[in-house]
Amino acid sequence: MDRRGGFHEGEEAALVDRAAAGDRAAFERLYRRHVGRVYALCLRMSGKKDMAEELTQEVFVKTWEKLHSFRGESAFSSWLHRLTVNVVLGEWRTRYRHQAAVAAMDDASLFAKEASKNAAGVEMDLERAVATLPLGARTVFVLHDIEGYGHEEIGSLSGIAPGTSKAQLHSARKKLREMLKK
Amino acid sequence: MNCKDFQEVLNDFIDGLLSPEEKQKVETHLEACPVCREELERFRSLIAEARALPKSVSPARDLWPDILDRLEGGEEEISAEEKADSRAWWSRYGFLAAAAVLIAIITVFLATSFFMEREDPSLQFAEDGSIQVLPAATAPEDIVLAEAEYLTASEKLLQVLNERGDSLSPKTLAVVRQNIGLIDSAIGEIKGALEKDPANPQLNQLLLATYQRQLKLLKRATALPPRKPGRGTGFILRDSSNRL
Numbered sequence: 001m002d003r004r005g006g007f008h009e010g011e012e013a014a015l016v017d018r019a020a021a022g023d024r025a026a027f028e029r030l031y032r033r034h035v036g037r038v039y040a041l042c043l044r045m046s047g048k049k050d051m052a053e054e055l056t057q058e059v060f061v062k063t064w065e066k067l068h069s070f071r072g073e074s075a076f077s078s079w080l081h082r083l084t085v086n087v088v089l090g091e092w093r094t095r096y097r098h099q100a101a102v103a104a105m106d107d108a109s110l111f112a113k114e115a116s117k118n119a120a121g122v123e124m125d126l127e128r129a130v131a132t133l134p135l136g137a138r139t140v141f142v143l144h145d146i147e148g149y150g151h152e153e154i155g156s157l158s159g160i161a162p163g164t165s166k167a168q169l170h171s172a173r174k175k176l177r178e179m180l181k182k
Numbered sequence: 183m184n185c186k187d188f189q190e191v192l193n194d195f196i197d198g199l200l201s202p203e204e205k206q207k208v209e210t211h212l213e214a215c216p217v218c219r220e221e222l223e224r225f226r227s228l229i230a231e232a233r234a235l236p237k238s239v240s241p242a243r244d245l246w247p248d249i250l251d252r253l254e255g256g257e258e259e260i261s262a263e264e265k266a267d268s269r270a271w272w273s274r275y276g277f278l279a280a281a282a283v284l285i286a287i288i289t290v291f292l293a294t295s296f297f298m299e300r301e302d303p304s305l306q307f308a309e310d311g312s313i314q315v316l317p318a319a320t321a322p323e324d325i326v327l328a329e330a331e332y333l334t335a336s337e338k339l340l341q342v343l344n345e346r347g348d349s350l351s352p353k354t355l356a357v358v359r360q361n362i363g364l365i366d367s368a369i370g371e372i373k374g375a376l377e378k379d380p381a382n383p384q385l386n387q388l389l390l391a392t393y394q395r396q397l398k399l400l401k402r403a404t405a406l407p408p409r410k411p412g413r414g415t416g417f418i419l420r421d422s423s424n425r426l
Contacts, residue, residue: 036238
């Protein structure tokens with residue numbers, strides 16, 4: 001029997017069909033099933049709880065609106081994951097539209113501030129260290145090292161060159177190493 | 183390879199992006215350099231820790247009530263039942279409606295293109311041949327306002343066109359009326375599709391763009407110079423200096 005997180009695959013497909021037809025109870029079950037995964041991604045990409053909550057809500061509203069376009073060619077969880085990444089990156093583009101791309105979104109002063117806290121003896125775990133990375137480095141680190149995306153895919157999602165994605169990843173790892181003193 | 187060279191290729195080595203020759207050079211260096219071996223292990227440990235982070239984190243509060251509010255707020259005009267019917271209709275006949283609308287729009291675009299400026303600001307052909315509708319306000323109130331504006335303006339312009347019908351050549355008038363009919367037909371096709379899928383943003387944008395095109399055609403037609411005495415045919419088709 002193929003079960004994932006308490007759902008038969010067939011059961012999930014039926015819920016998706018029902019939700020796409022306007023059944024909110026079915027959609028709520030999908031929400032309960034997937035909210036942890038969506039929230040974790042939003043939290044790590046944004047680095048802030050309140051923003052992660054807003055983004056998670058936005059993801060599920062978009063999911064409701066776009067469910068009819070889900071063709072079932074991939075697993076619903078994969079489709080939702082990609083939608084989440086798109087919603088978060090779309091939010092960055094809106095918030096930082098005066099900057100060209102994720103590559104340009106660095107807040108060096110924030111990083112320096114957090115790094116100095118660490119130097120002063122504040123213990124930092126990996127989650128907290130990731131949250132203090134500059135936006136571009138954090139985005140690429142979360143997508144590549146935590147979520148397993150390749151540089152080509154990150155490039156196509158975020159609009160940066162694969163080479164830029166690699167450079168951001170290297171920068172992120174180096175900064176994390178410094179912060180964590182591993 | 184020295185330690186500095188190793189630092190430059192460290193990440194590519196970890197991610198398996200080096201060529202076999204480069205990889206061999208790194209491995210040879212690592213065998214002889216305990217400092218770089220330790221550095222490599224630190225990075226690998228960091229990446230392993232990142233990959234082992236929990237993939238699911240529960241939010242501190244239940245977000246469903248807020249999401250439900252937004253879903254209900256966004257569907258004041260379309261009930262869930264209507265939405266379901268719309269989806270069912272669209273999945274069954276949507277491709278036919280889309281094809282009809284597309285054919286109507288392409289026909290209008292091609293048939294009326296000689297009347298227009300080279301580029302329509304709201305409707306363009308993409309490189310792949312598809313029609314691109316540029317972003318426009320498509321909130322329901324915008325559509326209603328645009329429709330009201332279109333109906334008022336088109337009525338006035340048609341009246342003007344009828345009043346000065348004798349001053350235009352019969353051929354010019356026939357071309358204008360034929361194009362008005364084509365655009366009216368396209369508007370009918372789009373509105374028919376919108377009845378089945380009222381919230382479709384592309385259809386709403388197409389409707390606005392088609393209204394704009396119709397108005398532009400009418401304005402240009404009513405502004406045509408009168409035919410010259412003794413000329414029985416439409417000069418706009420032959421005189422490029424007066425081409426619209």
